[in-house]
Amino acid sequence: MCKDIFEHKRKSYIKNGELYFWTATINKWQRLLERDEFKNVIVNSLTYLSEAGKMDVFAFVIMPNHIHVIWRINEYNGKETAQGSFLKYTAHEFKKMLKSGLGEAELSDYAVDASNKNYEFWQRDSLAIHLYTPVVAYQKLEYIHLNPLAEHWQLVKDPCAYKYSTARYYEMGIKDFSFIKDLRDEF
16 A cells, blocks of 8 residues: 555645744755854845735744744735745755855755756745644744754753744843744734
8 A cells, every 4th residue: 555645744834814833844854054154044034024024923943954933924925925935035045055165065965856946955844833822822932942952952051042043032032033023912
């Protein structure tokens, strides 16, 4: 029997105007996002799309091979979804950065045999979880902020010490990212 019918497929459907916890993973779980230059591409894209009114970002963490975001998608960015624009823009930037010498040899790790692209930086199974109650939303917020402390990662000992997270905003009131909206104002 075909094992594909039993494999769980993550759903990434997002309805505009609703709050979601969203996870995107680097292709083959590679640690492309270990370097700050690549994390900054993520932050720049979130900043741009937020300032353009395409999305509201409430929380995020950028891990070495994946990101978690709590956001609300407000509208399309031209003909594509805001999350599609985010994935497309960051992938193009990653490719340019690797070609420019930040990891040219590493670029081949993302090569794919596809008719529409030569490289794939993001896995195609982004996860979107609708945050339909405050309890669920705050549970995901805590998960995001504790992710860098997980036994597998141990990136920091205190969530507020991790630079690429919104933990400092929620714990200390320090707004390191101008585009962040307060999740507590939504409920």
